[in-house]
Amino acid sequence: MAELNALAEDPSFWDDAQTAQKLMQERSRLESAFDAINSITADLSDNVELAELAEMDEDSGLLDAAASALSAVKDKAAAAELEALLSGEADGNDCFVEIHPGAGGTEAQDWAEMMMRMYSRWANARGMKVDVLETSDGDEAGIKSATLKFRGQNAFGWMKTESGVHRLVRISPYDSSARRHTSFASVWVYPEIDDSIEIEINESDCRVDTYRASGAGGQHVNKTDSAVRITHEPTGIVVQCQNDRSQHKNRSQAWEMLRARLYEKELQEREAAAQAEADSKSEIGWGHQIRSYVLQPYQMVKDLRTGVETSDTQGVLDGKIDEFMAAALSARVGDDANA
Structure with missing residues (x-):
């Protein structure tokens, strides 16, 4: 920490802006960690003394x-311990989140939009910024796809545990007979990467298509071919962006997303656990889900990897998913340590 402070005070520190920015982010992360430890230590000491005094005075x-x-100090320490687990190669990075409905038409597309709302609310509650890079509206309701960018501390570290298939069971509002339906949606999370990470892309391996954006965005967006889709043919990876009126800016963002996807693929190939997670996404349907959200005939959200469950289904759909993420992260770190 002292070395980082000394570097920051060097007059030539900002000559290399990119390196300086990364070091400042690391300095901020370490400061937050030290502040948390000092706060927990002080709270523990103060309240142990208070308890001893209460026992001496027999003050119940x-x-x-x-x-x-x-008890509050214990919870605070547990939260700090989880933050400390976010030490993966890209855990501190911003991330991209793709959401796709499974088979089922309007019902599945509506579920995909509900998930988009859930994750956006979770991110906003954590002080993260959410950029909607691409959405494709459903035929009657919901979405056919969405790509979001989460910007904030440890965005990828937290969100990486959400990659997989999510299952919803409810009475469909789109079924006139009010029958119970099961729907699926997949989530794919990958980290943003900076220029210091070299990912070689042969542009001749890529197909670039432009098209008219769909959904909200004003008349200009819907009248020009400003949206950009890039297909990396060797891997089959497809990325798309339509959040800006400028085709040039959308194209630049799409290339950035492709580099990030290829980097994430490389990370998976080096991590057996991540590769197994990717394999589980081969089909959006039965047997591949990581979490079930049951609204009928009873209320229950259950993570099938960790066994964590809650009956507060509305709270979960409003973004209260930290408990599930924390358990999945702890399990994942434990698996990596035992590998």
């Missing part, structure tokens, strides 16, 4: 207050 009210405060 003060003892209860100390016990409650110590």
Whole structure:
């Protein structure tokens, strides 16, 4: 930490802006970690002393207050421990999130849009910024696809555990007979990468298509071929962007997304756990889901990897998914350590 502070005070520090920015981000991360440790240590010491004083004075009210405060310190320490687990190669990076409905038409497309809302609310609650890079509206409701970019501390580290297939069971609002339907949607998360990471792309291996954007965006967006789709033919990876009126800006963002996808693919090939996760996405349907969201005939959201469950289905759909992410992250780090 002292070395980073000394570097930041060097007059030539910002001569290389990209390197300087990365070092400042690392400095900020370390400062946050040290602040958390110091705060937890101080709270623990203060409340242990308070508990000892309460016992000496036989003050049951003060003892209860100390016990409650110590419980809060325990939760705070658990949260700090999870943050410390986010030490993967790209965990601190921003990330891209792709959402696609499975088979099922309008019902599945509506579920995909519900998931887009859930993740956006989760990110906003954590102080992250969410950019909608691409959406394709469903035929009657919902979406056929969406690509989001999450910008914030450890965005990829948290969101990487959400890659997989998510299953919804509910009474369909689109079924006049009010029958129960099962729908699926897939989530694919990959990290943004900076220029210091070299990913070679042969442009002759790529097909670039332009098309008219769909959905909201104003008359200009819908009247010009500003949206860009890039297909990397050797891998079959497809990325697309339509969030800007400028085709040039959309093209630049799409190339950035492709580099990120190829980098994420490389990470998967080096990590057995991540590769197994990718294999589980081969089909958007039964047997491949990571989490079930049951709204009928009972209320339950259950993660099939960790066993974590809750009956607060509305809270989950409103973005309260930290418990699921924390459990999946802990399990994933444990698997990596035992490998």
